[in-house]
Amino acid sequence: MSTPEQYDAIIIGSGEAGKYLAWHLGTQGKKVANIEDKRIGGACPNIACLPSKNVIHSAKVASFFQRGAEFGIVHGDWHVNMEAVSARRQRMIDGLRDVHLANYAKSKAEIVMGFGRFVAPQTVEVALNAGGTRTLRSDYIFLDTGSRATIDPVPGLAESAPMTHIELLELTTLPEHLLILGGGFIGLELAQAMRRFGSNVTIIERNPTLVHREDSDVTEALHQLFTDEGIDIVTNASVTYVEGTSGKSVIVHLSDGASLEGTHLLVATGRTPNTQNMGLDLAGIKTTPSGHFQVNDRLETTAPGVWAMGDCAGSPHFTHISFDDFRIIRDNLAEPNAAGASRTTTNRQIPSVTFTDPELAHVGLTENDAKKQGIAYRLGKIPMAAALRTRTLDETRGFMKVLIGSGDRILGFTAIGPGVGELLPVIQLAMSANLPYTAVHNLILTHPTLSEGFINLFNTIPKQQA
Template identity: 40%
Template sequence: MVDEHYDAIVIGTSQGGRFLPIELAKAGRKVALVERDQLGGVCVNTGCTPTKTMVASARLAYQARRGAEYGVRTGQVAVDLAAVRERKRAMVAGARENYASRLAQDGLDLIEGEARFTRPRTVEIALKDGGTRQLSAEVIVIDAGTRPKPLVVPGADGIRVLDSTSIMELDEVPEHLIVLGGGYIGLEFGQMFRRFGSEVTICQSAARLMMAEDEDVSDEVATILRDDGITVLTSSTPVRIEPATGGRVRVRVRTEDGEQQFEGSHLLSAIGRVPNTGALTTEAAGIRLDDRGFIGVDEYLETSVPGVYAMGDIKGGPAFTHLSNDDYRILHANLVRHEKASTRDRIVPYAVFIDPQLGRAGITEREARVQGRAVRVAKLPMSAVIRAIETGETRGFMKAVVDADSGQILGCAVIGSEGGEIMTMIQVAMLGKLTYVDLAGAIFTHPLLAEGLNTLFALFDA
């Protein structure tokens, strides 16, 4: 088979990879963009756009039920999940079409099919419409993403197991949703469906939810979910899944107190994600993977093969769209403008779209102490923030970790109404090298949620 030669090949069209080929083509390169499924990758099709669209519907149902607390009579609230799904589908279709319209760029060829390496910097494409093509390039960028991790528990093969994609296609609210996994995905869907009207049980194998967070953050989130009527089980490892009467599902778990079992109408597996490296036959190119199958890269996002790069979730680390965007920034700078941009020392923030939101940036208190840093910690309950009191959104807290000597802000966690937005203000202060003294003395508009930052950072001098 004769090679078709390009200047650059980009495999996958997730958040970062969908923009890079456009910019490479604008710079005069001949570029092939390979996509095996849907344009836009996980974020547009099965991640950020659809889930946050459905979270918005769930929050509206929750607020409507609370109307009486604010003196507003609404009557009985009912959720039409089929309509929620159609709204979600419309959002996804619009985002996908918007991206597709940007691909009409001279020098850019969109090839629909699945790529696999046959040797370094050469890939064979199994075309969606049949046949194959073999492409080579001096630069190849892999942005093939991840997929839901299969549930490997005895009996799971004989049960309908939902994942983070298929659960969004339900057209009726489950009577009782069992969620396996106490990470970000499981918590967002668990609370969402509780607000839609489902009974929800979250089963977490680890000792607490969201193990990457500080213990007080995990505990507060668990308290919020339980307050919403969700059953949260920790230190509960599934050992068997089996059918129950009436088309229901029974889950047996091993706990510190022995084996227990519970039943539900639907089962969601939210136990993590795995990289889409298997079909790429990376070994044919000599690309090194880590022990979980993610592609190893250096600070410039280059793999073990010169000229081959990886970006986004497939390279491991935090799986966030905005991190993929920053990967794009680095590769755009280096491949188009011939700079030496790097991932070194970048602050990676994130938000978990439970309600109230969890926003976090920088290092946790636990990470700081493991590193042997001398730190100080301040924590302010949202019930002490005037705006939160006025709006009836007093659950959660703001927490900041600062260097004990310099006063430099090292990290923060904000659980509260618009927690991600408040966290972003602290992140900007970190980027600007401001100290806690600067924020404690700043003038913030009254009465905004951000005004609570005055009180939070003033606690260090109290």
């Protein structure tokens, strides 16, 4: 082994947590190496969050053309140009890559393109993409290696060359009939988009409902939405084998003897952490049974001086949670740590938005959660039509609901409606500040906005019994 190059910090992976930590430490004058084997900036700006929302918005525009008469708009023949949809997505990605490169240059953090693996404690060898190797050493090593789409060991599935979200977002031709394995959030977002572009779409879900962990009113609303848009849904479906090739002709066979045939196959059944082939045993880094790096609530691994962040650490698979992982590590590294304070992952808020149309937004407890945990709550709920802004948009599908606990504190909030993700921060602020719901209820809320719906929502909360 060659003499290692010494760094103040080594970060493997340039996803949300990794890149922000690299930029932060670099601007402090630290000598930082950020190792990335595929895409600068990680999945979110290149192949996941932002590109998918870019394509989803194009599909929203397509839906407006389909609904033109509803808004009094007369238009002639129109069609979807998937090459142009893909080109728009790529323009955004190219611009984001320039932003990332500028941030690396400004912070003086070094980006090292290659695959990093441990060859000894605190020592990483990088197989460079351009050829050759480099050996780096540091007392501070941070892992942000992300996750990838899971391909279940179903006979014939891997051989059918199914698409993941990566390949689907890069399509320049429209699938005639898209089969989707998985009725979770990724599958739903992409199913609706491709249907609005003009594909026939069938969702194949192993559980009894779509997004099966959600409350029943949420799953019912999404099922009705997708049925209304002409998407076929098959639930309680156990896949026994797959034959054919995605992009040509593919057949999915089910345990009940039924079979579904399409031209393309998308797999969206879960995520697998990228923790393999990294020489972890040489560094004393343990993984969990699910394959994630084993970490404590400060995101420290089982090896001294090594932390893990984001998907690979088992954190909830959201970019904003990965960013919070960065903030936890950043603040805990700060010297001195004020009054011995320590930031942890314990009891932090996990907000989420599913970018179907309408959106599904959530933070805090669901009704299912509260019932399982034996937590008493009062429920407030209104149809989205009670927020008058939705009537001006002709987007009245959905509802808002809120769970209220003792002391009038907000336990959880869920909404299905247009742009409801933007409603989360005010609820999160009230929850994090331990304010009663009346702090929001008594605000003067602008008319007509979606947030004005909070007034009607909180009006429906039953009075607390004495």
